[in-house]
Structure formats: structure tokens, C-alpha cells
Amino acid sequence: MKSSISTILLLLVVWVTAFGQKTMIIGKVRDKAQQAIIGANVTLKGTVRGVQSNSNGEYIIKGLKAGNYVVVVSGVGLKNQEIATFLQENELKTLDFTVEEEIYTLKDVKVAGSKGVRGNEHLAEVDGYTINATKKNEVIKLDNLNANLAMNNSRQIFSRTPGISVWENDGSGVQLGVASRGLSPNRSWEFNTRMNGYDITPDPMGYPEAYYTPPMEVVDRIEIVRGASSLQYGSQFGGLMNFVLRKPDISTRFTVESQNTTGSNGLFSTFNYIGGTEGRLSYTAYYQKRMGNGWRQNSRFDTDHAHLELSYAISNKLKVGVEATYMMTEIQQAGGLTDAQFAQDSRQSLRSRNWFSTPWFIPSINAEYIFSPKTKLSFKAFSTIAERNSVGNVRAITEDDNLTSLRQVDRDFYTTFGSELRLLSDYKFLGKENTLATGLRYFRGHIDRKQQGRGTSKTTMDFDLSEGVYPRDLDFTNTNQAAFVENIFRFNNKFLMTLGARVENITSTMEGQFGLTNGNPTLLSPITRNRSFMIFGGGLEYHITPQTEFYSNISQAYRPVLISDLTPPATTDIIDENLKDARGYNFDFGYRGKVGNYLNFDVDYFYVNYGNRIGTITQTNAENQRYQFRTNLGRSVSQGFEGYVEFDPVTAFFKKSKIGYVSVFASVAYIDATYRNFKTTSVVNGQVVEGNLSGKRVENAPRKINRFGVTYNKKGFSVTWQLSDIGKAYADASNTEAANSAATTGVIPAYTVQDISASFKFLKHYNLKAGVNNLTDERYFTRRAGGYPGPGLMPADGRTFYVSAGVKF
Template identity: 80%
Template sequence: MFSRIFTIVLLMSLHFVGFSQKSTLIGKVTDNSKQELFGANVLLKGTVRGVQTNTNGEFIIKGLSAGDYTVMVSIIGLKTKEINVNLLENETKTIDFQLDDETYTLKDVQIVASRGVRGNEHLAEVDGYSINATKKNEVIKLDNINANLAMNNSRQIFSRTPGITVWENDGSGIQLGVASRGLSPNRSWEFNVRMNGYDITPDPMGYPEAYYTPPMEVVDRIEIVRGASSLQYGPQFGGLMNFVLRKPDISTRVTVESQNTVGSNGLFSTFNYIGGTEGRLSYTAYYQKRFGNGWRENSYYNTDHAHAELSYAITNKFKLGAEVTYMTYESQQAGGLTDAQFAANARQSVRSRNWFSTPWLVPSLSAEYIFSEKTKVSWKTFGVIAERSSVGNVSAITNVDILTSNRQVDRDYYNNFGSELRFITDYKFLGNTNTVASGLRYYNGNIDRQQQGKGSTSKEIDFSVEGQYPRDLAFNNINKAAFVENIFRFSKKFLITAGARVESISSTMEGRLSLTNGQPNNLTPATRERNFLLFGGGAEYHITPQSEFYSNISQAYRPVLISDLTPPATTDVIDENLQDARGYNFDFGYRGKVANYLNFDVDYFFVNYNNRIGTITQTNAANQRYQFRTNLGRSVSQGFEGYVEFDPISAFFKKSKIGYVSMFASVAFIDATYRNFKTTSIVNGQIVEGNLSGKSVENAPRKINRFGVTYNKKGFSITWQMSDIGKAYADASNTETANAAATTGVIPAYTVQDLSASFKFLKHYNLKTGINNLTDERYFTRRAGGYPGPGILPADGRTFYLSAGIKF
């Protein structure tokens, strides 16, 4: 339906445009020394039209209606210039720009120049349709870092983002497991994970695990807004993580790029891209193929990613877009290890028949209308049509996998649809310009879950089953939301933000829980309705044009998930009054920069997490024990995060013929503890109640420190990085001595180093290389209680990669 509407509107618009005489604007952009500027942004203010200059500093904007325009040209490090232009019908007008040097402030997106610091950026106070003022946020610009992008190496990608925990158990680079501030990194489920502004998880309100991660070779930047993003994007405690893909090249008609990588353990990756702009039409497409054997035994992977995007400016104020992403892969899961097995040989695997696959299709349509320079509206509609399929032996790692036994098959099917409408405008109040952003959201998530199927005895990937799945459940989540947030500017230095979000969630569960002698044990169909109102606010004070204090407090909540509503056994009981977890995020920090040689951001945070869900043992009227899942208590995460990056050569010598050095430190101290959390245990046949008060939250190291040095000269850049991560516990009881199955116990502290380099030459070519885990450390970041374990999941030892690329 939507595709038909889009096609009809597009054809009508092309027909309409074809009957009018259109004008063209061409020109060149240079600096004070008459040097042509590549990549300068040339925008027509108050419209959707814009291009970038090519390698000769030239630009062309076609298909313009006659009239008056304000042309704005900008590039980082130089002063933005505006010129008013009047175009006659069918006129081609030439206009050149010369940009002057200028420093810039935090009101703009902080982007590093070719020399000086090369670290993370911050989002502008207002960026697109979002208000980011007063919020702790980071922008990871992939072009600014040396990293193994072919393998999505998270340790390197998030190196300059303080407080980020990374689970390093997936050497294939297929899935991402990150968290911040003591939250769980399990498939990044505490973040609201998006791509280009729309959801890519199975169901943010019911099953938020991130099974899809876009290839980092096509990602332009990663936007992270901590928990204060809850008002505008969703209530998750972790906040927003948005992967922004490279947009169609607006500097040329056609740009073609190919990047090919080889490396350890049979790694081969090929990434191929095409994009460009012709008049009102912009397009892009990429394809990535990656396969290898993995660092451990039984860890083969074979992935395919494809993406296509098309946008068309129907008028100067109205633009339509469409994009579609598809991923499919086969991944052999090496499984977990006991502590003894890990110590003897971390590369070994005792599970040779475990496989995993998640074909993922994400279509999207969008529209944008610019009413004026101050007011605009956007609409996005999107879907997730996907699967999660696993086959293997999921019993404790101490149980031998008999190669002639049947494996277990579990499958999920996702058919989801969502739509968001956003509006933003500036308005005058008491002589100052204020900004209000608002939006509406609708999401309908459908999950069909089939589990515990009797699979084949094969060693290969095979999801066929004998007979019926014992467990066959259907879940539906309908989420409706509305938000409004406002910036009140009291002066050039001081502003506050205030906003609210209302959420409505309707969850339905039905189906079969198990089969006993062929007889179904059906769940009683259940529907849960919840409505929430969240508030948040913040303040920001500019000490200098390039530094500011910021603070924000915003409510958050974690909806009851599908896993919370599904008992693992027929005797288990779910609290019919089970409540969503609720709490808030608080930040207070100071951030800024000094010229182009120093960036910094230091803050204190506090995350209050109420009504955490857990399981306790109880006794029924027949004196039989059962597991009762309910809200058990509260945890608090608080601490300090700091990021600083410094270029001494730019600071003391301004310019250098021998290159520049950038040094960074990203440090975090995190105290994540339970304040009140009830537990039970069985002692001498009796139920004994306890409390986790004072215990560390599982998977939450107290220190997360990363340090690095980058040297760059012209097209050459090399980076050394060290990660120094503290110990953590795999279970909430803080068990020191691991159990036999290795699912509980300490996750030891570790230090790991990486070395990466890149060289760009002759404008069109590049070479990249690196060694990950330089000293070949043996460590792990996760003890898994279930798939893809159970047991210790070792991180990769030393690996290398070599990549060659061309772009023209």
C-alpha cells in the first residue's frame, strides 16, 4: 500500500515538474588562499535542497523554480557565508564563494579538522528534529578513527565514549552487545537502537534485543544520547543509539567505492558502494560480503548485507525518500567453556553443531516538508520483517554433546510496523528565540515464537524439526506515544529544557506453553494495558563560546518484556500484577573545547532503577515449591565519566611539517549496586529469604578506562589504543568461585591493546591495516547462562587485517 502511494505521488510530481521551466545554480567555493574546498555544504535556506562541492570545489543545483533564495555555504573551521540570489525562469546563474577563517561554538556540531584532535563530537543543541541541549551525548564519527571496521570491532569504535561496556564474545562482528553506566550489555537491549532514526530491533517495547548491526564501513556516525533521550525517543534507561548511514553523495552524479579486506582465520570482506545526485534525485546502494572461520574452533560465519536508498525533492520544500536494508547470515556458535577448559585452551570448542541465523529485512518510507527556515515536519514509516533461528545443544557445558543426539531448534518470526511524525519550530518569546519539538508514534509488533523443537542429528545448519514445537506462542505489542519538549533561551549563555512523554502499551500473549504426551498445555490468553507519563528537564550555561555546564534529569522505564512473561517451566508462576521497571537518569557535567587542540567532557551521573524483575522461591497451599517472578527491588548506578583529547603540537606550534599527535583518555568509575532486592534460597530443605543490598549489579565493572595516541601526517594515520577494564560478576549474588557449568563467578579484569593504521594516497586510494589484541591476551567478558553458551565465552586473541580501497 505505502509503496503504491509513494510511486503514484512520485510520478505525479515528476509530471508536474516536467511542465515548468527550471533554473540552475552553479559555482565554486574557495578559502582565503584561493584553494578549492572539497565537501563544503551548499544549502538553500528554508528548503530541502542542498549539495556538496566536488574535489574541484564546484557545485551545481538543478531543477530550481524562479524566485528569491538565500544560499548558505559552510565547512568546518571556516566562517559560514550567506548570499541572496534571484533566479529567473530557465536561468543558469554562477555564484562563487570565498570563506574566511573562524572558530565555532558548541551551538554547532563539533567536528574535528584534518589537524588537531580527532575525537568524538557532540550533537548540536538542535539537530534535525531533535533537541539535544542539556543532554549528555556523543557522536562517533567513523572517519575520525582508525579501527577494524570490516569486523565491526566495538572495542575500537567505542574507545572514546566513556562508560560503555562491550561484550566481546562475537568475533564475527555480526551482533553488537554494549551498554552504559552499569546496565546489561545483552544485545544492547537497554538502548533504543535505531538506524537513520527508525527502530531496527524486533520490538522495542517487548523484545528489544539487537540482532542486526549495520556494517561500520557504511556508517557515517553513531549518535548516542544517554538516558535523557527518553522523552523524544523512548523510555529506555540506556538512552538512544542511532546508526546514521552514509547518505547519497551530493557532490557528484556518481561515486563508486570498493573496500576489500583480508585477515586472520580466513577473513575476507568486500564492501561495494555506489551513490550520487542528479538534480532533485539522490540515490545510494551498498553490498557487503564477509566470511571467515573465527578465532575459535567451530566459529564459521558467512554474512551478506545490502542496502538501497532513494530520495527525491518534489519541490524545494517537499522531499520523499525510501530505503530498504537486508541482511542474512550463517553463524556457527562455538559455545561456552568451563573455567578449566578456558585455562587450558581458550580457542577450543566442545560444541560443533550449534548454528545461528537471523535474516533481517527493514523497509522504510519518509517524507519531509519545510514550511520555513524555522518550521518543518517529518514522517517516517518502517517495518521489521525478520527471523531468529538457532539449532544446537543448549544444555550445560559440562554435558557432553553426543553427536548422534537430536539438537534443539528455536525460532522467532517478527512482523512489525511503526510510524513516527515529528514537528519542530522556532518561536519568539520575551525577545529570545525558543524551540519546541513534538511528535507522535505508533508501533505494532508481532512475534511468533516456536521453541524446544526436536531437530536433526546433523552437524550442519538445519532448522527442520520432527513433529510439533512443544512451545508455540504468539505475542503482540501495540505502542502509542506522544511527546513535547521545549528549549527556553533566557540569554545567549543560559537555557533550560522541559518536556513530557505519554506512553500507552497494550501487550497480548497466547499460545501453547508445552506438550505432555501429545496433549497441549495452553496459556490462558492475557492482555496487559499500561499508560505512563514521563517528565524531564535540564539546564545549560555557556561559560565561554566553546564550553558549557549541562545538567538533565529525565524519567525512564523498562516495560515488562516477553521473556518476563514466559515461564521457563509449567510450574513457574508469573505475578499477575507484574509492573514495569521505573526510575530516572540524572547528569551534571562540563564539556567544551579549546581551539582545535583540546576536547573534554566530564560528568557525574546517577541512574535509579526501581521495580527490577526477578524470581524467588515460594511454597503453595500443597506445600510444593515453585518459582515466582515478580518485582523484587531497586538498584542504583552512579559515578563519574571523563573524556579528554589533546594535540600538543597544535597547542604549542600551531602548524607542523612533521605531522600531528592526538592523545585521548576515556575513563569511567561506576558504582552499580543493589539497594534493596529480595532473594530466596533452599537451605536444609527450607526456603531462606535474603537480600542483595550492597551487592554489585552483574556485568558492571567498576572501572572502564581506555587510552590512545594517534599520529597523522597528510594521508597517513596510526593509532595505538589500550583498554583497561575492571572485574565484574556474572551473577547478582557476586559469586567469587565459579560453578562447574561456568555460568556464575568472577569475570576477571583485563587489559588489551590494539594498533591500527591507514594511508590515503592519490586522492582515490587507501590502505588500512591493524593488529587487534596486540599482546595476545586471554580474557573473557561474559559468562552466558544460555545460548550461545552456556559457560565462558572467550574474547578473540591476536588477529590482524589488511584492507585496500578505491573511491572515484
Template identity: 70%
Template sequence: MKLRITLLLALVSLSSIVFAQKASLSGKVTDRNEQAVVGATITLKGTVRAAQTNNKGEYVIKGLEKGDYTIVVSFVGLKSKTSQVSLSDNQSVSVDFKLEDDGISLNEVAVSTRRGIKGNETLPDVTDFRINAAKKNELIKLDNINANLAMNNSRQIFGRTPGISIWENDGSGIQLGVASRGLNPNRSWEFNVRMDGYDVTPDPMGYPEAYYTPPMEVVDRIEIIRGASSLQYGPQFGGLMNFVVRKPDISTRLTFESQNTVGSNGLLSTFNYIGGTVGRLSYTAYYQKRRGDGWRDNGYFDTDHAHFELSYAVSKKFKIGTEVTYMTTESQQPGGLTDVQFSQDARQSSRSRNWFSTPWLIPTLNAEYIFNEKTKLSWKAFGTIAERNSVGFVNAITTPDNLGNRQVDRDYYTTYGSELRLLTEYSALGLNNTLAAGVRYFNGHIDRKQQGVGTNGTEMDFNLSSGVYPRDLDFANVNSAAFVENIFHITDKFLVTGGVRLENISSTMEGKFNATSNLAPITRKRNFLLFGAGAEYKITPTTKFYSNISQAYRPVLISDLTPPATTDVIDPNLQDSRGYNFDFGYRGQVSNFLNFDIDYFHLSYDDRIGTIAQRINPNDPTSQTFQFRTNLGRSVSKGFEAYVEVDPVTAIFKRSKVGYVSLFASLAHIDATYQDFKTTSVSNGQIVESNLAGKRVENAPRSINRFGATYSLKGFSMTWQLSQIGKAYADASNTETPNAAATTGLIPAYSVQDLSASYKFLKHYNIKAGVNNLTDERYFTRRAGGYPGPGLMPADGRIAYLSLGVKF
């Protein structure tokens, strides 16, 4: 580690020498009271070069070519300023700025963020080669919330995001399981999950389970666009969830940060980060090590995360970069419980030999070119080399572990892809418009090996004791796509959006189903168009109505093409699920003490896939039955979401010497039901038909309500949060009474509280502490049919943590 840091610092020093012969800009930014403005952004308009002011309000941009530049200085709550400057070779020019208060909207945002309001924000209409206007979206700033980030506590992280349901069976924080609007939270697979705009799932079109989650200590923000992201990012019903990690610090040559956490059940976590900018070169690197024994018996995790990012401004208009992310995990899984076992002792476990591991490598390249002040181009190339490995005793939880040979299942993922995006502003028909367009190519391969006979040991060992894998499947998926979306600014207050996305998917499945049967090769090719439109109208400068409708699409997955048994049949005409998302809402802020976002949504999920019983000879009631997987029906999720946060101290007293209080409510009422969905069962040799119409969609609570309060005074902040989640069902038949194996049955309603606090002192230091599940509630959010169960999966009881940090 010391050698790597030494080499990096040497590279930085060399870069400084190389760029010393170029021109440079420097200066200081202050407010009207002559106080330094820390964190102001200095941009050279029409170029890729930028900087931020340091804690003295100073900035510097080195390595500039000679020429004329327009300097733009901006900071939330203050009026932006511009200045023209001409630079010659080797010339150093100093330009200072004094920013005045913005009396309309930005100042209100600034006052809010400096005082009590600490909640979610919304994305700008246009950002990062993407159009967000008229869409339901949230921007979760991790610095704004008190949460157990060392453990990726999703209940706190998404606490202010209405309608988010969470599976809390993985206390290690290795994987997030979240969804919205009645969709399935299984490894967040209904979202298009990305990091810095790159794919991080094995295959968004064939196996979208998110096994990789970045450490929240390095995540700057989480961008969520519900439903209507399909035009620009893919057809998923849930929309986009993009983790944006911290970018290189452009205010200094070197920033160093270390955050070290201890907690209940042997938790030890260390997070270390460096970053900075020298001339045209910017860099970041981080490493996180986290281990613990878990809340339940036979629970253990050990994870390592590493990330490196380097970007270089080749010229004032062209920038290139690379990112490399690596994760390795070792996780012992306690398995599931029966309902009786859960009521006796939720911490017990009868599975001591179940292990899970997901080594993950994501290399990427990127480039950005700015043609002029209105048009720019972005290119990203990315790949994934990863695995999903499990070994254990996987029989029903009612079957005791015989300590014999365990089952080994392994997936190998190899993917690569590329995206090219264009963003431009133009005038036509007397209107000022913004156009976003792009093309995408993805090539993914999954090598799936299952049902191997493993060792009879107790440790994590994926070796086979004998033979080969009875099931050995290959799944290949090639996806090409193109999209275009446009903002039409009808007036200063009213805009409309419209767009279309073209998708081409080619999927191939082949291989060995078991030791004696090969799977007939399956190839599926399809093309489809997605359309979307939206509108936005400003009622005041800080509030607006918004609405959008966008088609959605759920491609046939690898699991849909894999029959559970050799006698099962896959419909050769199996269709991809289709539908649409609709939103209508009102959001904004009132003065500097109230933020809100209230909306109605409607999600139609058509051509859902399921399995029914059929006879080999339909005309012979005595012929043999088989299971047939096909498109069976439709579900609809509709309801209301609301987020409100208010700072009563600011509202009443304007200013306070004893601190500020923020109160928030995140509310969702979700009616997720099946409209028409055929089912069958076999009773006494007869096929009995029925229908799920009117049944609630599984894993979809009707109410998801979270409330909280934050008190802040100077460097101190403390947040209390209450989560109240309604009941749900583990199966589509809405079974109330659990079965013996605890894989079906009711998932009862529950309430859980969290308390977290932080204190920043002496400029460079911080201390964080908290208690999750404050009242030590016993509850569960999931009944699992397979890994990490099977059985009922208890959530963690009360745990505490303490963290010390330093930043220079």
C-alpha cells in the same frame, strides 16, 4: 548486479533529461587564498534543496522552480555567507562565494579536525527534528577513527566513549552487545537502538534485543544520547543509540567506492557502494559480503548486507524517500567453556553443531516538509520482517554432545510503525525558543516456537525431524506515544529545557507453553507520563556546563511473561520497572588542541523484576514451593565519566611538518549496586530469605578505562589503543568461585591492546591494516546461561587484517 547498476544509471540519465527544463544554480566556493573549499554545504534556506562542493569546490543544484531564493554557504571553520537570487524558468545562474576564516570557535574545530584531534564530537543543540541541548551525548564519526570496521570491532569504535561496557563473545561482528552505566550489554537491549531514526529491534517495548547491526563501513556516524533521550525516543534507561548510514552524495552524479579486506582465520570481506544526486533525485546503494572461520574451533560466519535509499524533492519544500535494508546471516557458534577448559586452551570447542541465523528486512518510507525557515515537519513509516533461528545441543557445557537430535528455536517478527515530528522556532515572552513535538505508533507481533526436535546433522538445518514445536507462543504489542520538549533561551549563554512524554502500551501473551499445557492469555494495558528538564550554561564560547534529569521506564518484556516451568507463577500485578537518569557535566574545547567532557551521573533503577520461592499455602511450612516472578527491588548506578583528548604538537608548536599526535583518555568509575532486592533459596525444604543490598549489579565493571594515541601526517594515520576493564560478576549474588557449568562466577579484569593504521594516496585510494589484541591476551567478558553458550565465552585472541579501497 550489473543489470541493477545499468538500470539505476538509466534512471539517473532519465531524471537528468526531465529536470533539464527547470532552473539551476551553480558556482564555486573558495577560501581567502583562492583555494577550493571541498565539502562546503550549499543550502537554499526554507527549502529541502541542498548541495555540496566537489573536489574542485564546485556545486550545482538543478531542477529548481522559478522564484526567489536565499543561498546559505557553510563550512566548519569558515564564516557562513548568504546571497539572494531570483530564478526564472529555464534560467541557469552562477553564484560564487569566498569564505573568510571564523576567528572564534568554528575555526578552532576546523584546525583540530585537520590536525591531531580525531575524537568524538558532541551533537548540536538542535538537529534532525531533535533537541540535544543540555543532554550528555556523543557523536562518533567513523571517518575520524582507525579501527577494524570490516569486523565491526566495537572495542575500537566505542574506544573514546566513556563508560561503555562491551560483550566481546561475537567476533563475527554480526551483533553488538554494548551498554553504559552498569546496565546489561545483552544485544544492547538497554539502549533504544535505531538506524537513521527507525526501529531495528524486534520490539522496543517487548523484546528490544538488537539482532541487527549495520556494517560499520557504511555507517557515517553513531549518535549516543545517554539516559535523557526518553522524552523524544522512548523510555529506555540506556538512552538512544542511532546508527546513521551515509546519505546520498549531493556533490556529484555518481560516487563509487569499494573496500576489500582479508584477515586472520579466513576473513574475506567486500564492501561496495554507489551514490549521487541528479537534479531532485538522490540515491545510494551498498552491498557487503563478509565471511570467516572465527578465532575458535567450530566457529564460522557468512553475512550479506544490502541497502538501497532513494529520495526525491517533489518541490522546493517537500521531499519524499524510501530505504530498504536487508541482512542474511549464517553463524556457527562454538559454545561455552568451563573455567578449566579456558585455562587449558581458550580456542577449543565441544559444540560443533550449533548454528544461528537472523534474516532481517527493514522497509521504510519518509517525507519532509518545510513550512518556512523556522518550521518543518518529518514523517517516517517503517516495518520489520525478520527471524531469529537457532539449532544445536543446548545442555550444560559439562554434558557431552551425544550427537542425537538437536533443539530448534525460531522467532518470527512482524512489525510496523510510524512517527511524525515537528520542529519549530518561535518567540514568546521576549525569548527565542525551539519546540520539538511528535507522535508515534508501533504494532509488533512475535511468533515464538521453541524446543522443537531437530535433525541429528551437523549443518545449519532448522527443519524438525518429527512432531511440532512443544512451545508455541504469540506476543503482540501496541504502543502509542506523544512527546513535546522545548528549549527556552534565557540569555545568549543560558538555556533551559523541559518536556513530557505520554506512553500507552497494550501487550498480549497467549499460546502453548508445552505439549500438555496452554498458557492462560495475559493482557496488560498501561499509561504513563515521563517528565524531564535540563539546563546549559556557556562559560566561554567553546565550553559549557550542562545538566538534566529525566524519568526512565523498562516495560515488562516477553521473557518476563514467560514462566521457565509450568509450576512457576507470574505475578498478575507485575509492574514495569521505573526510575530516572541524572547528569551534571562540563564539556567543550580549549583553543585548537584540547577536547573534553567530564560528568557525574546517577541512574536509579526501581521495581526490578526477579524470581523468589513461595509456598502454595503460606501458612503451611510443609506445603509445596513454587517460583514467583515479581518486582523485588532497586539498584543504583552512579559515578564519573571523563573523556579528554589533547594534541600536544599543536599546543606547543602550532604547526608541524613532521605530523601531529593525539592523546586520549576515556575513563569511567561506575558504582552499580543493589539497594534493596529480596531473594530466596530453598534449603532442606525450608525457604531461606536474604537480600542483595550492597551487592554489585551483575555484568557491571567498576572501572572502564581506555587510552590511546594517534599519529597523523598528511594521508597517513595510525592509532594505538589500550583498554583496561575491571572485574565484574556474572550473577547478582556476586559469586566468586565459578560453578561447574561456568555460568556463574567472577569475570576477571583484563587489558587488551589494538593497533590500526590507514594511508590515503593518489586521491582515490587507501590501504588499511591493523592487529587486534596485539599481545594475544586470554580473557572473557561474559558467562552465558543459554545461547550462544552455555558457559564461559572467550573473547578473540590476536587477529590481523589488511584492506584496500578505492573511491571515485
């Protein structure tokens, strides 16, 4: 496969070099002081062609045909400048630009305006092929953070994003578990999780668990649009989380980068990247190797990530591209602990033979066609060919592993295909510029699930069966067809409104063998569910000043019964066979913007109405044994306030400083997530006991999620201290206070954690990074697992450190 990719790349380079390179535009981009401007966007209006100015302010656009062009120079903090020109065949035209700085309004992407403020940005009102106006959204720029990116440290990465709860039980950094507004962080399944705009989960409408997370060292930014994104991306309550990888460097022919990290517990990570642009061809590729022993016993990991991306401008109107991403993992799972074991030694592990692996391959193709400066079309087709494999002792943690018994093997095989067609068009109505976004989607996912196999008695990662077949062997097929339309109506320069709708059709089929009874197969009667529905949404936005605005949005949401809802984890959980789909809506009202170049802020009130919510409740059977029952728990409501503010006092009071800059940030959230009326029954000592969930808090939903930090930077040096203060939560909807013997239910206590990270860039091409995570070595946990990799409570990592060195040419 590697030789084939190399051959394709070589042929493309030869082709591009040989043809169409003689007609070109070159020049320099400078400011009024005639200093070079680095990274300015130089584009040909109404085409797909564009580059960036390099470190000397120079640019070159090759492979052009004779004709009329309008060259546009733009960039955040720069006033747009246009020059019309005519190119003759084989002409080399020189166009130099002198651009002025400009204060940008909220119609543009937000960035920190001073040397101290390094906060989150917001998406533009219209970005690419999507409408973001009126919606609560954040853009996390990874370059703005001092964080342990080699280990995908979620606590640091989402530090400035208010209301994000994080499950911290995967020290390998492979599986991301985040949520917002009282939703479940279980592998981020309430978010529509994408990479470069396409799906990377097995099935967003049937099994949206995010087993794959791209290495943060290659992520340029993370785009988060809360529940109001449901019209343009999917009906999920959580909204969109899109990892945007670094694009090919369009300022140079060739860029090479290497970042190497070492740290506690045998951590070693090497990240290597190349990219560039030659005429009409852009390319990028990276490889990351990450391995270590983990903070707990029996928690080794060894992961490999690779990615290749090529794009080619066939003409000035049409650009095509291909991407391919591959991941291989080998992770030892330390398993859960009881509360007593955790108090005794949180680093211990009673499961030495549990292993987990998720081979993941994601190919995609894309095309972009520009009809005119006001209308453009995008097409993406993508696939996932992947597995989820686990082997180990999955019985309750109160049962010892005698190290000779056969282990249980569970395997999932995912094969999916999806495509999306999107159109964006600006048009005039009643003398005002309006924007229309519309699109079509098709997705088909198939999961072959094999569970409860009798594996070997080995201690290594081995997914072979020692005897028999898999007692549970199920096939799931999910087909999703959707269409959406959303429009911005601009009434004047200050006031706009968005309206939209999405129609969905979801067909789910489950069939196969559910288990064995006395050695005989228990066949499942094929189940097919077909649903068609329409959801609506709308919002308002009013600009108080060019840099501040009020925004509000309401959008319906829908969550079909998931595949993971229909099959219990590998413990004693019981599934309600009459599970129903959930539906509801999200509402936001907020105020955001910045003051000068020293204060960023975003404060909002939210309300999430979640009907027929699926969750777990603790029941007691006739034998007086407690068990977890997964069912529809009626309606839950999450409401509260989120706030983010970052302030640079040095810039505010002194404008400039020779001793450096300081920024202080606070990301706070109060979340009241509770159930409404839902009656429950259980058997206690042979008697039926009735109860009600009304007023009970939603599981895994802390009421407070507060993070605070201070950053100091001077020239190439920067250091950040961060404090995370998270409230207590419950592991089940019954709000069980006392933990059961298996530690699968009970309180998840409040905790505070501190981190400190620093970076130093020097001699233009080099950097050093270092940090300490969990500075005070707090012992805490964020999750009680009912199935793999538990069961039991899952300790978070204690104090660790890392040191990293990098180079970029």
C-alpha cells in the same frame, strides 16, 4: 526484486533528466586565498534543496523554478554566507562564494579542530528534528577512527565514549552488545537502537534485542544520547543509539567505492558502494559480503548486507525518500565453556552442531516538508520483517554432545510496523529565539515464537523438525502509542533551559501453548497488559565561554516487562510469573567543550535510579541444586563519573608541524552500580536460608571502564594504539564468586587488551589499512551465558590481524 529496483531507479533518472533541469544555480566556493573548499554545504534557505561543493569547490543545484531564492553556504569551521537572488525561467545563474573561517560555539556540531585531535563530537543543540541541548551525548565519527570496521570491532569503535561496556563474544560482528552506566549489554537492549532515525529491533517496547547491526564501513556516525533521550525517542533507561548511514553524495553525480579486507582465520570482507545526486534525485546503495572461520573452533560465519536509498525533491518544500535494508546470516556458534575448559584451551569448542541465522529486512519511507525557514515537518514509516533461528545442543556444557542426538530448534518470526511524525519550530518569546520539538508515534509489533522443537541429528544449519511440532508456540503482540513535546527556552546568549514530557500507552498480549505435559498441550491463559503513563524531564545549560559549557538534565524512564523476560532461555532458568514493569530516572551534571583547537573534553557525574529492576538471582532448590531465577530485584542505583579528554601537544605548543601530529586520549569511567534492600530466600540442605541483595553489585557492571590511546598522523598516514582496562563483574545479582559447574554464574575477571591500527591514503583515491586486535593475545571473557549461544562462559577472541585495501572515485 533486483530487476524491479533497477527499473524504478532507471525511470526516476530518466524522469529527472527529462524535466525541470534547465533552471539552475552553479558556482564555486573558495577561501580568502582562493583555494577550493571541499564539502561546503550550499543550500536554498527555507527549502529541502541543497548540495555540497566537490573536490574542485564547485557546486550545481538543478531543477529549480523561477523565483526568489536565498543561497546559503555553511560548514563546520566556516562563517555562514548568504546571497539573495532571483531566477528567471530556464536561467543558468552563476554565484561564486568566498567564505571565511570561524570559531564555532557549542551551538554547532563539534569537530576536531586540528590535524592531531580525532575525538568524538557532540550533537548540536538542535539537530534535524530533535533537541539535544542540556543532554549528555556523543557523536562517533567513523572516519575519525583507526579501527577494524570490517568486523564491527566494538572495543575500538566505542573507545572514546566513556562508560560503554561491551560484550565481546560474537566474532562475526553481527550482534552488537553494548551498554552504559551499569545496564545490561545483552544485545544492547537497554538502548533505543535505531538506524537513520527509525527502529531496527523487533520491538523497542517489547523485545528490543538488537540482532541486526549495520556494517560499520557504511556508517557515517553513531549518535548516542544517554538516558535523557527518553522524552523524544522512548522511555528506555539507556537512551538512544542511532546508526546514521552515509547519505547520498550530493557533491557529484556518481561515486563508487570498494573496500576489501582479509585477515586471520580465513577472514574475507568486500564492501562496495555507489551514490550520487542528479538534480532532484539522490541515490545510494551498498553491498557487503563478510565470511571467515572465526577465532574459536566451530565459529564460522557468512553474512550478506545490502541497502538501497533513494530521495527525490518533489518541490523546493517537499522531499520524499525510500530505504530498504536486507541481511542474511549463517553463523556457527561455538558454545560456552566451563572455567576449567577455558583455562585448558579457550579456543576449543564442545558444540560443533550449533547454528544461528537472522534474516532481516527493513523497508522504510520518509518525507520532509519545509513550511518556512523556522518550521519543518518530518514523517517516517518503517517495518521489520525478520527471523531469529537457532539449532543445536543447548544443554549444560557439562553434558557431552554425542553428535547423534537430535538438536533443539528455536525460531522467532517478527513482523512490525511503525511511524513517527515530528515537528520542529523556532519562535520568539519575550524577544528571545526558542525552539519547540513535538511528535507522535505509533508502533505495532508481532512475534511468533516457536521453541523446543526436535530438530535433526545433522551437523549443518538445518531448522527443519524431524518429528512432532514445537512444544512451545507463543504469540506476542505489542502496540505502542506515544506523544512528546520538548522546548528550549533561551534566556540569553549563555543560559538556556529545556522542559518536556512524553505520554505513552503500551498494550501487550501473550497467548498460545507454553509446553507439553505427558504429550498434552499446556495452554497459556491469554495475558493482556495495558499501561498508560507520563514521564517528564528538564535540563539547564550555561556557556562559560563560546566553546565550553556546563550542562545538567534529569529525565524519567520506564521499562516494561519484555517478551524475553517472560520466556526463559533454553536452559533451567525459572521466570517469576509476577514480574512488574520497572521505572526510575536518569540525572547528569557535566562540563564539556574544547580549548583552542588542541583539547577536547567532557566530564560528568551521573545517577541512575532503577526501580523494580528485572534481573537474575541464584537460588537453591530442595534437591540442593542451584538455578537462575529471573524476577524483580528491587531498586538499583548506578552512580559515578565519566570523563573523556583528548589532547594534541604538537598543536598546543608548536601550532604547526612538518613531522606530523600526535593526540593522546583517555576515556575513563567509575561506575558504582549496586542493589538496595531486597530480601532473598533459598533452600540449602533442606533449610530455608534468608539473605539480602543490599550492597550487592549489579550483574555485568564493571566498576571501571577505562580506555587510553595515542594517535600519530602525518598527511595521509595515521596509526593508533589503544589500551582497554576493564574491571571485574559478576554474572548474577547474588555476586556469586565461585563459578557453578555449568559456568553460568561466577566472577567475570578484570582484563586489559591492546589494539593497534593504521591507515594510509594516497593518490587521492586509494587507501591501505591494517591492524592487530588483542596485540598481546590476552585470554579473557566478558560474559557468562545462561542460554543460547551458551550456556557457559563465552571466550573473547585472542590475537587477530587484518589488512584492507580500498578505492574511491
